Amino acid sequence: MGFLDELRAVVPVSEAPASADRSGATGDGPPLAIARPDTVDGVRTAVRLASAHGVPVVPRGAGTGLAGGAVAGRGELVLDVSGLDRIVEIDPVDAVAVVEPGVRTAALDRAAQEFGLRYAPDPASAKISTIGGNIATNAGGMRCVKYGVTRDAVLGLDVVLADGRLISTGRRTVKGVSGLDLTSLFVGAEGTLGVVVGATLRLRPLPARTLTAAAAYDSVAAAARACAELTRQRREPSLLELLDGATLEVIDRAQGTDLATRGRALVIAQADGPSADEEITAIAKVLAEEATGSEHAVDPESSERLLFARRMALPSIERFGRALIEDICVPRSRLAEAFEGVARIAAAHDVRIHTFAHAGDGNLHPIVSYDGPLTSEVHHAGDDLFSLALDLGGTVTGEHGIGLLKRNWLAREVGPDVLDVHTAIKTALDPRGILNPGKGF
Structure with missing residues (x-):
């Protein structure tokens, strides 16, 4: 009996079309098949059989990734874990949730809100992405400036190893230092070390108030200085976003707004919790110093109106063409230099780049907008x-x-010795190299 026959005897299997995600990356041909287990035992069996037959396995959730991490190629098995989609438990006393990897991020947040809690990480894809995918990439979001990224919310994991063994890492307690921090090792590993089949997550109190301030500037440099000043004055926004002029123009074009008439950059900040009023007042004062105009929201409705521009940035860009959605991060003190560099790159390659940033943590999203096929100029701009x-x-x-998209750049960033350590860990956990080959490193 061949591999697929053995697999079909234990889990649902279907033919696989060409595999892709939101990055636009594709494999070198149609994958072998898609396995759709809906239990942990099903995942274990599928991985164990794949290991025995030497078949590469590409774990996949909602397919919303932006770097090609869940793209499968010829001869590879897509392991679709989106069917493991139960919220197993929400404990309002310990403020933890136990979930399966196929749970949508926004669905967990909604469920937590019924207990006066929330799941703090908020990737822009929260409505469509899964917790498993968030864990695979250590996803961030707009609230990360105060609450941290996905890794900061993960207390423990259930992971199927390359040979089919199931291990549990971490714990339900907030503190714990027994042994190596294997939980953090698997978060962000993009499915190259194991398949996440369960997660214990930290929840946060739902803020009683969230207030917003926004300010326009005549340059990105002035906007970046305002963001740096907030850090210097030890202010604590729960959200701090910066949009450049090109982004404001495309939002105006798509949404009928007039943001670009107010300045060449926009900063949006929020504060939440018991001291939200005091904090947002202090933040608004700093933002107003060099601003061409500023607003200070006093209720949820006006806060949502001010945040509208940031939420509509990517949809507006994608309305008028295809988008290469990039993701770089620099020290917060060099945010202005980063924006200036992006503008130079756009001019040098004669491409449109719209840039917005999680300014509170230096994370920029330069979106290269283009029509038709992906040209060499677009690729060179990305590099x-x-x-x-x-x-x-x-x-x-x-x-x-x-x-798939940044493997060569990882080597340049971390250097050969660190890359050797990556490879040694991969070899120890996945000696046959079947888990998400060609991804990450």
Whole structure:
């Protein structure tokens, strides 16, 4: 009996079309098949059989990734874990949730809100992405400036190893230092070390108030200085976003707004919790110092109105063409230099680049907009963006992962010795190299 026959006897299997994600990356041909287990035992059996037959396995959730991390190629098995989609438990006393990997991020947040809690990480894809995918890439989001990225919310994991063994890492307690921190090792590993089949997650109190301030500036440099000043004055926004002029123009074009008439950059900040009123007042005062205009929201409705521009940035860009969605991160003190560098790259390659940033943690999203096929100029612009990040002491990815698209750049960022350590860990956990081959490193 062949591999697929053995697999079909234990889990649902279907033919696989060409595999892709939101990055636009594709494999070198149609995958072998798609396995769709809906139990942990099903995942274990599928991985164990794949290991025995030497078949590469590509774990996949909702397919919303932006770096090609869940793209499968010829001869590879897509392991679709989106059917493991139960919220197993929400404990309001310990403020933890136990979930399966196929749970949608926004669905967990909604469920937690019924207990006066929330799942703090908030990737832009929260409505469509899964917790498993967020864990695979260590996803971020707009609230990360205060609450951290996915890794900061993960207390423990259930992971199927390459030979089919199931291990549990971490714990339900907030504190715990027994043994090596294997939980953090698997978070962000993009499915190259094991398949996540369960997660214990930290929840946060739902803020009683969330207030917003926004300010327009005549230059990105002035906007970046305002963001740096907030850090210097030890203010604590729960959200701090910066949009450049090109982004404001495309939002106006798509949404009928007039943002670009107010300035060449926009900063949006939020504060939440018991001291939200005091904090947002202090933040608004700092933002107003060099602003061409500013607003200060006093209720949820006006806060949502001010945040509208940031939420509509990517949809507006994608309305008028295809988008290469990049993700670099630089030290916060060099944010202005990063924006200036992006503008130079756009001019040098004669491409449209719209840039917005999680300014509170230095994470920029330069979106290269283009029509038709992906040209060499678009590719070269992307490479120059990665080079810019490294030149400024940053990283080639803040939250989207390495996947297929950035493997060469990872080597340049971390160097050969660190890459050797990556490879040694991979070999120890996956000696046959079947888990998500060609991704990450």
